[in-house]
Structures are given as structure tokens and as C-alpha cells.
Amino acid sequence: AFYELISTYVRTGLAIYLVALAYIFLQNLNMKKVLFIVASISVLAAGSIYIISTNEVAQMRFEDRNKFVKNDEVGSGRLTYWKSAVENWSNDEDIVLLIGLGEIYAEEKMERAVGLKIFAHNEFFQMLQQEGLIGFSLFLWSIIALYMFIKRHKASKYHQNSMAIFIGMITMMMFQGGFYFNIILFLSIYLALQKQDSLEILNTGKNNVN
Numbered sequence: 001a002f003y004e005l006i007s008t009y010v011r012t013g014l015a016i017y018l019v020a021l022a023y024i025f026l027q028n029l030n031m032k033k034v035l036f037i038v039a040s041i042s043v044l045a046a047g048s049i050y051i052i053s054t055n056e057v058a059q060m061r062f063e064d065r066n067k068f069v070k071n072d073e074v075g076s077g078r079l080t081y082w083k084s085a086v087e088n089w090s091n092d093e094d095i096v097l098l099i100g101l102g103e104i105y106a107e108e109k110m111e112r113a114v115g116l117k118i119f120a121h122n123e124f125f126q127m128l129q130q131e132g133l134i135g136f137s138l139f140l141w142s143i144i145a146l147y148m149f150i151k152r153h154k155a156s157k158y159h160q161n162s163m164a165i166f167i168g169m170i171t172m173m174m175f176q177g178g179f180y181f182n183i184i185l186f187l188s189i190y191l192a193l194q195k196q197d198s199l200e201i202l203n204t205g206k207n208n209v210n
Helices: 002-007 011-025 031-054 056-062 078-090 094-099 103-114 123-152 159-175 181-209
Strands: none
Touching: 002 011, 011 031, 011 159, 078 094, 078 103, 078 123, 094 123, 103 123, 123 159, 123 181, 159 181
16 A cells, blocks of 8 residues: 555555554554554655655655646645635625635636636635535534544444544545545445444343343
8 A cells, every 4th residue: 555655646645544544553552563653654765765766756746846836835735725715715705704605616716816726625625615604514513423423333343443534534634625435435334334333232232131
């Protein structure tokens, strides 16, 4: 996975993978896990250095250089996109603060602001810009409800997997935005497994009491 993510220059995918993996390995930390983490980081660093030093495209990606942003801008222009999304939302009519700009108008304002008809590359800023305070509040509520569902079924053996994928999804929302099929599919599968496992544990406990 390290090799594939580095060789394809998918930095957001790499962030999702590492954050989710870190959550799993930081549970019940021991010396064996510490050594494995150190070894993994060493392999990742060595692979990154080799690919960056031998591939100009990879070097441009890791140095955040492309034709749309300045050489010294962090995150391939993401900071500019985030700032523009918030300004597009806040510097409009009062009603926009509540209901947002909508998808098409938001893209048009982003094009005028940064020269590209794109999303904000952050689902939280995108929701604020596109759906306003009402939609943003509902969005946050759904995220919190999802988190509470995972916590509520903590007894399940799938709890850790669900939480790791959930954290990966939040990482994706922070640095890329959107709801991509693969990570949503994995999370849906593990939520179903977690719920089923919790029900089985509950039924087993009731049978033992009876």
C-alpha cells in the first residue's frame, strides 16, 4: 500500500492510510508495534526519497508545484481554496449565510476567485459555502450521529475497524472533500458488521440470563 500510494503521488490517499493505520496501532501499544511503526516509517521515507529524486512529476507533486499555484504555496493551493470558499459564502447576500450558494453558483464564484471551477477541497468548507449554516449544521449533526453509532456498539469486535475507517473518512473530508465510493462502501460494510455483532452479543447475554 505504501508503494502504490507513493508511486501514484496520491498524497490524500497516503494521509488517509497513515492516519487510519496510526489509530489501529496506537491501541494497546507495545514494543513490537513501536518497532513495526519505526520500520514502516523508514520504508516509507526511503521509498519517498527514491521516487522524488528519480521522478520529476513526483518531485513537483511533493513540492506543491503546478501551473495553478505558486511554488511556495502549501497543499497545492488548498489553503487558497479553503479561504476563497469561506469568503465566497460570507461576502454574499444575507440569505446565503443560511442557505448557501448552491453547487453551480459556488463553482462559478470559485472560478472567479482562484481561476478554477472546483470544489473547496475540504468538505466542511464546501458544505458551508454550498449549503450555508443550515446545511452545514445538518452535515455536522450527521457526522456526530455516525460517530455516536460507532461508540454505542463499542463491544463489537469490529469497533476498531469501523473507527479507523471513520477517521480515514474524516481525513479525506479535511484534505480532499467529497464522499468517495470505496471508503464509504468499506465504512458501510463495517457498520453493518458492527451492528450485527452487537445484536448477537446482546442476544447471547439475554439467553445466558434466562
